[in-house]
Amino acid sequence: MQKRLLSIIFAALLVCSSSLFSQEKYDSKQQDVTPDWSPDPDRKSRFGDDKKTKDEDPSKPLPKSTNFWVYGATVGSPGSINFNVGYYYKDLVFRASGGNWKPHWWGWQADLGFSFWKTPTIAHSVSVVIGQFQVDPYSPDLGHGGQNQYPTNVNVPGYEHKNPTYEDTIIRSYIAQQNPNLATFLEYQSRDNRKLHLSQRYIGLTYDFLLGNFFLQLGGGIGAGDYKNPQLLIQIGYLFDTRSSE
Secondary structure, X not given: OHHHHHHHHHHHHHHHXXXXXXXXXXXXXXXHOOOOOOOOOOXXXXXXXXXXXXXXXXXXOOOOOOOEEEEEEEEXXXXXXXXXXXXXXXXXXXXXXXXXXXXXXXEEEXXXXXXXXXXXXXXXXXXXXXXXXXXXXXXXXXXXXXXXXXXXXXXXXOOOEOOOOHHHHHHHHHHHHHOHHHHHHHHHHOOOXXXXXXXXXXXXXXXXXXXXXXXXXXXXXXXXXXXXXXXXXXXXXXXXXXXXXX
């Protein structure tokens, strides 16, 4: 009985010592093993560095988010069809736009803005603008812009307003009695379908949106001229830029 008990204890000790030796040998091998695929001379993995190098490839720089020019064409105020040039300098925006298409159809606008959000592909800004324009619309509707009457550019009493006043009616009747041909000529000169020369100087506030090459400006302005009500300021167009690389 004692011999059997000693045999069992001896066998258990042998198994435990064998297990401890195997574990120690496995740990030693695990510490010595270095991946053969590592290119570094110190035999250490570069998986983390390789990923970082791929994400920050210097051969493909991101577009600029500031300090770049824009230039192109837009439609809208101030000149109907405008040439547009601007520069984004840090958080400031400088822009000029306008066009001149005939003696009484032209406009210009200067912007000074602040860019409050920008990335390499998008820029949001607000701008203070000043400008001036002149148009000669064909038979404009009375009341647009707050006008209660239009001048006719005929410096003859009784024919100075497109919508005759009571005094104008009396004068026109008298001229028609005295000289019908002259009355017909003056009536022709001041008829409703005559083009008018309307001008406006304004100052305003706009929101500017540049997405890639798409440009949108929207705001309002008020000033002095033939338009009494605040004016809608809007430009939309395509602008080239110089922000292709850092």
